Amino acid sequence: MGFLQNFQNAIYALFRFILGAMFALHGAQKILGFPIDGPKLERFSQLWIGGVLELVLGALIAVGLFTRAAAFVASGVMAVAYFQFHKGYVLEGYGWLPIVNQGELAVVYCFAFLYIASHGGGKASIDRG
Numbered sequence: 482m483g484f485l486q487n488f489q490n491a492i493y494a495l496f497r498f499i500l501g502a503m504f505a506l507h508g509a510q511k512i513l514g515f516p517i518d519g520p521k522l523e524r525f526s527q528l529w530i531g532g533v534l535e536l537v538l539g540a541l542i543a544v545g546l547f548t549r550a551a552a553f554v555a556s557g558v559m560a561v562a563y564f565q566f567h568k569g570y571v572l573e574g575y576g577w578l579p580i581v582n583q584g585e586l587a588v589v590y591c592f593a594f595l596y597i598a599s600h601g602g603g604k605a606s607i608d609r610g
Contacts, residue, residue: 504535504590542597547608549597552597562587566587
């Protein structure tokens with residue numbers, strides 16, 4: 482699999498772009514009703530603010546602008562999402578497991594963004610850092 486080393490910068494850029502774009506789409510659905518109508522959220526509620534963060538941070542990560550900071554904050558947003566909305570704090574039984582409380586996506590986003598925060602935007606980013 483050594484041939485993939487030749488493409489590691491392009492693969493990382495694609496990873497960062499797709500992850501950021503998917504995150505931004507979650508926010509767009511909550512805030513703008515795009516591409517499909519999401520729940521009608523009360524302005525300035527916690528979920529609405531989360532949607533704004535998803536939209537803005539996802540876009541920044543996708544294009545690679547302020548990548549480290551945006552990804553670090555996005556990682557924290559997903560940690561809060563897991564522990565607050567997926568009942569990750571439940572220690573009895575198996576309720577704390579992401580597969581049980583449907584928090585797998587929040588956990589994956591959290592650690593993928595943490596990786597991006599540690600790695601930076603890469604060569605194919607606006608901030609190239």
